[in-house]
Each structure stands twice: as structure tokens, then as C-alpha cells.
Amino acid sequence: MTWAVLSLLLAGAGVTAAISVVSVIGGLLLGIAICGASLARSRALRGCAAVYVSFFRGVPLLVQLLLLYHALPRLGLDLPGIAAAVLGLTLCTAAYQAETLRGGFVNVPAGLIEAGRIVGMTARQIMLRVRAPIALRLTLPAVVNEAILILKASSLVSVVGVADLTRTAQNIASSNYRPIETFAAAGALYLLLNIVVGGAGAGLGRMVGRGR
Amino acid sequence: MNLELIRASIPEIIDGLGFTLLMWLPGSALALALGLLVAILRHYGGPALDRGLQALLGVLRGTPFLVQIFLLYYGGPFIGWDFDAPTAGLLGLSVYGAAYFAEIIRGGLAAVPRGHVEAAACVGMTRAQTLRRVLLPEMALLILPSTINMLIVLMKETAVLSIITVPELTAVITGIGSLHFAYAEAAFMLAVCYWGLTEATGLLGRGLERRLQRFRLA
Amino acid sequence: MTAPAIRLSGVCKNYGTHRAIDGVDLVVQPGEVACLIGPSGSGKSTLLRCMAFLEEHDDGLIEIAGDPLGFAPGENGRIRLPDREIARVRRSIGMVFQQFNLWPHRTALGNVSEALRFVLRLLRPAAERRAMAYLDRVGLADRAGHYPSQLSGGQQQRVAIARALALEPRIMLFDEPTSSLDPELTGEVLGVMRGLAADGMTMVIVTHEIGFAAHVAQHVVFLEQGRIALEGSASAVFRRPWNPRLARFLETYLDRGASMLIAPEQSDGA
Numbered sequence A: 001m002t003w004a005v006l007s008l009l010l011a012g013a014g015v016t017a018a019i020s021v022v023s024v025i026g027g028l029l030l031g032i033a034i035c036g037a038s039l040a041r042s043r044a045l046r047g048c049a050a051v052y053v054s055f056f057r058g059v060p061l062l063v064q065l066l067l068l069y070h071a072l073p074r075l076g077l078d079l080p081g082i083a084a085a086v087l088g089l090t091l092c093t094a095a096y097q098a099e100t101l102r103g104g105f106v107n108v109p110a111g112l113i114e115a116g117r118i119v120g121m122t123a124r125q126i127m128l129r130v131r132a133p134i135a136l137r138l139t140l141p142a143v144v145n146e147a148i149l150i151l152k153a154s155s156l157v158s159v160v161g162v163a164d165l166t167r168t169a170q171n172i173a174s175s176n177y178r179p180i181e182t183f184a185a186a187g188a189l190y191l192l193l194n195i196v197v198g199g200a201g202a203g204l205g206r207m208v209g210r211g212r
Numbered sequence B: 001m002n003l004e005l006i007r008a009s010i011p012e013i014i015d016g017l018g019f020t021l022l023m024w025l026p027g028s029a030l031a032l033a034l035g036l037l038v039a040i041l042r043h044y045g046g047p048a049l050d051r052g053l054q055a056l057l058g059v060l061r062g063t064p065f066l067v068q069i070f071l072l073y074y075g076g077p078f079i080g081w082d083f084d085a086p087t088a089g090l091l092g093l094s095v096y097g098a099a100y101f102a103e104i105i106r107g108g109l110a111a112v113p114r115g116h117v118e119a120a121a122c123v124g125m126t127r128a129q130t131l132r133r134v135l136l137p138e139m140a141l142l143i144l145p146s147t148i149n150m151l152i153v154l155m156k157e158t159a160v161l162s163i164i165t166v167p168e169l170t171a172v173i174t175g176i177g178s179l180h181f182a183y184a185e186a187a188f189m190l191a192v193c194y195w196g197l198t199e200a201t202g203l204l205g206r207g208l209e210r211r212l213q214r215f216r217l218a
Numbered sequence C: 001m002t003a004p005a006i007r008l009s010g011v012c013k014n015y016g017t018h019r020a021i022d023g024v025d026l027v028v029q030p031g032e033v034a035c036l037i038g039p040s041g042s043g044k045s046t047l048l049r050c051m052a053f054l055e056e057h058d059d060g061l062i063e064i065a066g067d068p069l070g071f072a073p074g075e076n077g078r079i080r081l082p083d084r085e086i087a088r089v090r091r092s093i094g095m096v097f098q099q100f101n102l103w104p105h106r107t108a109l110g111n112v113s114e115a116l117r118f119v120l121r122l123l124r125p126a127a128e129r130r131a132m133a134y135l136d137r138v139g140l141a142d143r144a145g146h147y148p149s150q151l152s153g154g155q156q157q158r159v160a161i162a163r164a165l166a167l168e169p170r171i172m173l174f175d176e177p178t179s180s181l182d183p184e185l186t187g188e189v190l191g192v193m194r195g196l197a198a199d200g201m202t203m204v205i206v207t208h209e210i211g212f213a214a215h216v217a218q219h220v221v222f223l224e225q226g227r228i229a230l231e232g233s234a235s236a237v238f239r240r241p242w243n244p245r246l247a248r249f250l251e252t253y254l255d256r257g258a259s260m261l262i263a264p265e266q267s268d269g270a
């Protein structure tokens, strides 16, 4: 493994990391909105949220990416590959994050909510001051887990032409005819990124976990 | 892609669907069997084996399926594993799934109340009988929801096999699409097919869970 | 003279450096009902679990009807008996747990017949016939097809008793059999146990039902910090030698059926 090859892979890993971070954060924000819709009083909103979650969790990410990459230009929206990739990952992870958030909200013990009501909080106050913080705390581990999943799933953006870690490894392997060490090195870099994400998640967990 | 084109392609699409199922069902069954084996080895096999397997599972769960498949399909021939695409796909899917099933099953075994195992010891069951008659069935009930979830994950991962040219649904339909310059329609049709398949799996799974509800303590 | 049903001599059990059972000597005669009482953490469960060999004692000797359980004294220290011998000796012991521990994937009948079929190797019809007889004995013949999730706590515990009885043990061990039941359900379980006592079953019972203990037990053992602090007949232990620690322990039970200590003729209320 030469330095040139390694630096190419590292650059690919940088792209993978960047795409994943942007998507997970975007997905969290969108996920919060979808979770809100799924807990809304309006049936129509709840229905939309359910269909969204079902679709993006039920269709392979590869197919979602193909759909975005090919269908958006038809709608007059000609995104470069990397934008389609980030959009695809964001839409997909948002569905998963909305579901975990919803689980967090639903699992806030009823007694804590009643305690808020007893001391005279309004529904809004209970939502913002009791349910949301507890739900976020409950779901943080799942969000970190989701970040790791997205990191791995992002390898599929290679099919829409983005030069991420997997695509870079593929290019290298097809020119140096050393697929074993090239893909093994790519795998090792993914593991390294995992460890970084896991560590960041643990740090975040400690920060949020104070006052538990 | 107009209706006429779809109608003309139906035989091919059915072949592709067949290939998808051929990857998915045997692949999942193998994954489950292999995962069970690994979980039992970890449960009874002593700390050294446990740590070794744990590291291996960590690598398999920490790297993308696509990279694993590339390694197997393109790297395999260099060490004498010259599999064709479907074989490599089936093998890769099984090993990948096994890594997750092993963890699910290990969690399930750990979640069986110790008292249920002690009760088996008290009525004189051997270790093998306790495993077969108490631990495994109770574990199976406990892991049913995550198993169904994993089956859906594996169904979706079969689409990735199109990248190494396994002629499954995604490969067939994108092939038809590019032949007629109807990429978007092909992708749309794919989405509908997979959505149907995963929803149906989820529906069957939830039905099964409901039917097995009475085996479950509170 | 026949051997005692259970004989413990110098039994010790450690958890790490913590000594949970510290040199217990105890004899339970055939047909005797012995109640183990004592504060939480005093080692009652541990001692009972040693008698079922669910915990392996670290020192001392446990004999069941004269046969050593788990370990036999050897020339240099004790020797561990082969698994088959352990299983044979254990066969004369039945155990009932606080948490019932019914297998959730088997019906009441399945729970009782499972070991008959797969341990005693009875054919299914014979196993089920015998299982039904024992379910009937605990008053649950009409619930044979129910799964544990469909039974009340008291019913579950009675199925657990039938499961143990069906193997026809000579000794029954009970670890707080009514402690996880609602108060109104303890009666049905205590009733079954009283029936067993009347039939002459040898029983060792860990219980907080002091009233029940005072009425049914011939032999009461007060355990404290892994040692037997006091033992004797029910009336001797509960009334005469007002050991101050026992008195303090019993005070906490005055509200729970131990009022019979003041008016001994009352029923145990169960």
C-alpha cells in the first residue's frame, strides 16, 4: 500500500465522513419535524408521517438514490451527484430518526407528565420542559447508532458517482489489481470512522446525561 | 416506461424477483443458522473464543455490506475463492446477516430469565435439554420482532447485489430502464416493488407476533 | 433408624469474599415441615438453593436421605460427584420459586408434563395423565390448556407446585412462594401447601408468612447473617426464648399475621 493510494483513500474517507455528518444532522432536524407530525392531532398529518416513514424504511437506499438521481432532473431539478447523495441519505435517515424519537416520546413515563400537570404546567410547557428533554435523552443512543448505520449506508452513494471511500477503493482496486488489500484498507477506515462516531456519541451522552 | 413496455418485460421481471427471493430466503436462513451457531459458541465456548468472535462480529458489523461484497467477489479469486456473482452474493449476505443475528440471539439468550433455566435444572433436565426445550424456544419468542426487522434489512440489502451483477430485481429493472432510456420510471417501479415486499413481510411478521402473544409473560 | 430427609453439616457458601452461609448445621426429619425465617439478606434463599444444588456449597456436607448431594467427603478433602449421581440425588427434591418461573411457551399442562416426558421419558399420554392428576390436586384441572400469561399469579404458583410435585419428590423446597402475590391470592397457595403438609410431605419453606409458619411448621429456623441464630419447635421459637433479635425481627411482622403470637389460638388468616 503506497502513500499515494493511502492518501487517496483518506480523501475518500473525508468525503464519506462529510456526507454522513451532514446527512445525520439534516436527518435529525427533518426527523424531529416528521416525529412532530406523527404525534399531531390532525389525522392527515399523522397519515403523511406514517407513509413517509414506511416508504423510506421499506425501500432499499440504493433504489431511493437511483430514484432521486434520475427522477429529480425530470422535475427540472438537476442536482449534482453529491447533492443527490446527501439528500437521499438525509431523507432516509430522517424516517428512522423520526421513529426512534417517536418511541422516545411515547415511552416518557405517564407519571412524569401527570406530575407536570399537577404543578399546573400547560400542555406546551409539558411538551417543551418535560417530554422533549426526556425523549431526547432516551433516544440519544439510538441516534448515535443511526449515525454509524448511515456511515456504512453512505457507501451506496458510489452508484450516483460520488467519490466516497468505497468508490475510491473501487477505482484503486480496478487499476492496481489488488482488491484484497485495497478493500481491506477501506474497511479498516470505516471501522476507524465508526470508533470516532462512537466516541463522539459517548461524549455527547455524558454531556446530556448529567442531571439524570 | 409505458404500460406496454412493462407488460413485455413481465417475464424478465418475474425472473428478477425470483432471483431476489433466491438470495433473500436461503441467505436469511443461512444467516440465522450461522448466527445461532456463533451465539451458542459465545454462550458456552469460554472467554477466549468469545472475545475472538466478538472482534470478528465487530468488523462485520462495522463495515459496509458493499465493501464486504467487493472484497469477497473481487478479492476472492486471488485466494482461490472464484465464486460466480450469485454464489458470492448468497455467501456475503449470509455472513453479513449472521453477524447481526448472532448479536440478536445472544441478547435473546441473555434475556431469558435465569429462574426459567433453574426450574429446568430442578426438574432434572440436562444442559442440552434445557437449551433445546427452554432456552431456545424462549429466546426465539423474545427475538421475533428484531428477527423480522432483520429479515426486512436483508431483503433491502439484496438490492446491493445488483452492483456485482447478480441478476436480481434491481439489476433486471434498471437494465430494462437503461435499454429504453427510462431510468426514472425503472427506479419508480423498483421502489414500488420493494415497498410492497417489505410491507408484506412486516405485515406477516406482525401477524405472527400477535398470534404468539399468549406465549409471552406480561 | 432411617436417615434424616436432609442433613446439613458445616455448610458454607461464599460469594467472592462475602460469606453468605457460614457453617450451618441442620437436620430435617422425614414428614417434617421446616420454616426458614430471618431478615432480608440473611441467606435464606442461598441456603435453600444449596439444598437444591442450584448453588454449589463451598464447604461442608449436604445429605439427602443419607446420600451426599454434589460433594462427598474424600480422603483429602471432598470430591465432586459425577453429574449423573447429582441428578439422581436431586430427583428426590422439588423446588418452588418466588417468581414461579413457569416456561411461558408451554401451557399449564405442558409445564407439568415437560419433565415427565423428557426427563422421566414417559410417553405423552401417560405424562399428560399424570400431569392432569397433579393439576387437579392444586385445583387447576380446568386451566390445563392456559398459558402462563393467561393465569393469575396464584394460579401460576399452583401450576409451579404441580410441576414440582409431578416428579414425585420426597422433599419440597419453597422460596418465598407467596411473596410476589397479591395478598388475596396468597391464601390459595398456602392452602395447597397446608394440604401437602397434612399428607406428610417433607418441606422446607422460606416464608414471611409468620402466621402460616407458626401453624404449619414443626420446626422453625431463624437465620441471621448466614448462621442459625435460633431453632426449635414453632412454639419454642415464637414464644418462649424471647431472643431479642428474633423479637425485633418478629415485631416487623405484627401487622402481617404474626398477631397470633399475642393470641395464639387465632387462625393464620390465610
Ligand SMILES: Nc1ncnc2c1ncn2[C@@H]1O[C@H](COP(=O)(O)OP(=O)(O)O)[C@@H](O)[C@H]1O
Pocket: C015, C018, C020, C038, C039, C040, C041, C042, C043, C044, C045, C046, C047
Ligand atoms: N448471586 C449472588 N452473588 C453475590 N452475592 C449474593 C448472590 N446471591 C446472594 N448474595 C448475597 O448473599 C447474601 C444472602 O442472600 P440471600 O440468600 O438471597 O438472602 P435472603 O434470601 O435471606 O434475603 C446477601 O448478602 C446477598 O447480597
Ligand SMILES: [Mg+2]
Pocket: C044, C045, C046, C176
Ligand atoms: Mg430470598
